[in-house]
Amino acid sequence: MSQPTFKRTHTCGQLRDSHAGQTVTLCGWVNAYRGHGTGLVFIDLRDRYGITQAVFAKDEASAQGVIDQADKLRNEDVVALTGRVRIRDGAPNPKLETGKIEVVVTSLTVLNKTDNPPFLPDDASPLTNEELRLKHRYIDLRRPKMQKILATRHRVTKVVRDYFDENGFLEIETPVLYKSTPEGAREFLVPSRHVPGSWYALPQSPQLFKQILMVSGCDRYMQICRCFRDEDPRADRQSEFSQIDLEMSFVRREDVMEIMEGFVRTLWKKVMGHDVPPLTRMTYREAMERFGIDRPDTRYGLEIKDISSLAAKTDFGVFKDALAKGADRPQFSSKRGVVKAIRVPGGAEKLTRKMTDAYGEFVKGFGAGGLPTVKLNAQGVLETGVAKFVEPIKAELIAALGLQPGDTVLFSFDVYSIATKALGELRQKVAKDMGLVPEWGKQWNFLWVIDFPMFERDKETNRWVAMHHPFTAPRDDQQKAFVDADVNDEETIASIVSAGYDIVLNGSEIAGGSVRIHDQAVQSKVFQLLGLTPQQAQEKFSFLLEALRFGAPPHGGIAFGLDRLIMHLCGTDNIRDVIAFPKTQIGADLLTRAPSPATDDQLKELHVRSTWEPGR
Numbered sequence: 366m367s368q369p370t371f372k373r374t375h376t377c378g379q380l381r382d383s384h385a386g387q388t389v390t391l392c393g394w395v396n397a398y399r400g401h402g403t404g405l406v407f408i409d410l411r412d413r414y415g416i417t418q419a420v421f422a423k424d425e426a427s428a429q430g431v432i433d434q435a436d437k438l439r440n441e442d443v444v445a446l447t448g449r450v451r452i453r454d455g456a457p458n459p460k461l462e463t464g465k466i467e468v469v470v471t472s473l474t475v476l477n478k479t480d481n482p483p484f485l486p487d488d489a490s491p492l493t494n495e496e497l498r499l500k501h502r503y504i505d506l507r508r509p510k511m512q513k514i515l516a517t518r519h520r521v522t523k524v525v526r527d528y529f530d531e532n533g534f535l536e537i538e539t540p541v542l543y544k545s546t547p548e549g550a551r552e553f554l555v556p557s558r559h560v561p562g563s564w565y566a567l568p569q570s571p572q573l574f575k576q577i578l579m580v581s582g583c584d585r586y587m588q589i590c591r592c593f594r595d596e597d598p599r600a601d602r603q604s605e606f607s608q609i610d611l612e613m614s615f616v617r618r619e620d621v622m623e624i625m626e627g628f629v630r631t632l633w634k635k636v637m638g639h640d641v642p643p644l645t646r647m648t649y650r651e652a653m654e655r656f657g658i659d660r661p662d663t664r665y666g667l668e669i670k671d672i673s674s675l676a677a678k679t680d681f682g683v684f685k686d687a688l689a690k691g692a693d694r695p696q697f698s699s700k701r702g703v704v705k706a707i708r709v710p711g712g713a714e715k716l717t718r719k720m721t722d723a724y725g726e727f728v729k730g731f732g733a734g735g736l737p738t739v740k741l742n743a744q745g746v747l748e749t750g751v752a753k754f755v756e757p758i759k760a761e762l763i764a765a766l767g768l769q770p771g772d773t774v775l776f777s778f779d780v781y782s783i784a785t786k787a788l789g790e791l792r793q794k795v796a797k798d799m800g801l802v803p804e805w806g807k808q809w810n811f812l813w814v815i816d817f818p819m820f821e822r823d824k825e826t827n828r829w830v831a832m833h834h835p836f837t838a839p840r841d842d843q844q845k846a847f848v849d850a851d852v853n854d855e856e857t858i859a860s861i862v863s864a865g866y867d868i869v870l871n872g873s874e875i876a877g878g879s880v881r882i883h884d885q886a887v888q889s890k891v892f893q894l895l896g897l898t899p900q901q902a903q904e905k906f907s908f909l910l911e912a913l914r915f916g917a918p919p920h921g922g923i924a925f926g927l928d929r930l931i932m933h934l935c936g937t938d939n940i941r942d943v944i945a946f947p948k949t950q951i952g953a954d955l956l957t958r959a960p961s962p963a964t965d966d967q968l969k970e971l972h973v974r975s976t977w978e979p980g981r
């Protein structure tokens with residue numbers, strides 16, 4: 366028997382029929398075993414690269430001692446084995462890349478016996494519950510699917526660095542212990558030991574540092590960075606996530622868009638082998654009008670149509686009341702009443718009463734009063750309870766929506782912001798229910814959304830908030846209008862268009878950015894509008910306002926959500942799948958059990974007293 370060794374000669378995914386006759390050493394985990402107690406044992410050995418079948422056969426090379434050892438192996442034991450490669454005795458296994466060969470083992474070293482694993486890292490069986498998977502993440506990550514995601518993530522970051530390096534960007538790290546600056550989301554705070562009573566914040570993004578790097582003359586910056594936002598739980602969010610963060614000097618909107626579009630196309634080509642055509646562009650207004658959302662999924666129809674002028678001709682009370690709201694406001698004012706509709710082709714048959722009732726409840730979640738529905742049946746007759754109200758405009762409605770017999774129409778009525786949002790959200794739900802969303806990988810619809818409003822009203826506080834962030838500039842041709850605008854002139858402020866841009870892929874925002882304000886006076890006006898007094902603005906942002914006074918070049922940038930990109934590239938809608946060590950929705954790391962209580966001594970040293978008492 367040769368000396369036991371675990372110096373690998375090959376990986377478990379490497380051997381082919383051309384290796385037949387060679388003596389090899391493989392290391393890995395026992396993925397499966399067969400034939401215990403028969404004198405002929407088969408082990409599937411797995412590592413990151415694949416699976417190889419190993420045979421322990423008495424009448425071949427394996428000594429009895431080795432077979433006895435093999436007999437005791439169990440799933441997930443870690444072993445090294447040495448043996449001879451041979452063409453498989455039985456039929457090749459087409460599911461394995463190594464499926465033509467097997468290794469006849471001459472020596473086996475058990476490197477580590479495992480405890481009984483709580484689950485097996487097996488992609489073929491249904492997944493065990495996620496809590497258990499996160500608790501034993503090291504087992505979960507052994508699954509080939511997870512290994513593939515980690516490899517894709519690595520590949521993406523490599524393409525990112527190569528592409529931006531070739532285009533003259535420098536990767537520059539920025540601090541994680543940072544100053545608390547109101548940028549939108551709630552921040553995580555870290556107490557300072559050296560300055561009692563003072564706190565760092567973890568950055569929501571390196572936004573201000575990258576702008577300051579432009580003032581520093583760095584010209585083109587990139588960073589794959591970690592961002593922290595203490596947001597309320599949402600299935601597709603993590604409080605700690607990664608961005609590909611970028612900034613460029615001496616640029617207009619078009620310059621940033623050109624480089625970033627090049628990146629997206631390079632990435633999809635290199636990772637998916639897919640040629641992305643030049644990205645189409647859509648204004649925010651068009652997106653809202655046609656799709657009711659600023660990240661439209663254009664892979665399917667179900668477009669929204671404004672039928673306010675037709676609705677005004679009916680005697681339907683709910684339409685009339687809606688249209689009376691804010692009637693004196695400008696056409697696209699968020700507070701003006703509208704009636705909008707979606708045509709669902711074939712809906713008369715496919716959408717049951719139960720479904721349309723549920724849709725009615727669904728839109729109420731967005732503040733809408735309900736969802737009147739009519740069907741145009743196969744005979745071309747309008748059906749349902751509200752049909753009588755719609756009857757007088759039937760011909761015009763058919764023409765406006767392109768209705769065919771068998772279609773259903775869903776109506777939304779309220780002020781613009783509510784009616785639009787309700788249908789925008791509903792549209793996505795109906796598309797799923799009707800099976801209109803293409804399977805993953807079949808269609809990649811990228812587009813730019815541009816010309817966002819600078820500001821919107823926060824529903825809860827009724828204050829102006831920046832639609833992107835407070836450092837976003839007005840679009841070139843809007844600068845003067847913004848500088849001249851009276852901050853109390855509601856409709857004018859609402860109408861100012863920003864120099865922001867998002868990249869949307871299949872209905873999800875994968876990147877967002879803007880040209881920035883590089884003029885101190887404009888920046889101060891934005892702060893004023895957002896309700897910061899000059900003192901507050903100084904307290905929070907003196908470093909930015911100061912930097913803007915000392916030679917700030919025009920600049921702009923963008924950030925891609927790295928986790929979301931990987932989700933698209935790997936075909937998962939679970940963000941935790943693409944992060945090696947993710948947190949649960951309430952920010953818990955089940956593996957290390959963070960967060961956890963601090964000791965009294967730690968707190969004392971940090972000058973912090975906890976007001977929390979167990980059980981209260």
Ligand code: ASP
Pocket residue numbers: 569570571572611834877878879922923924
């Ligand atoms: N800092 C921004 C964000 O995190 C992106 C950008 O404007 O570049 O959304």
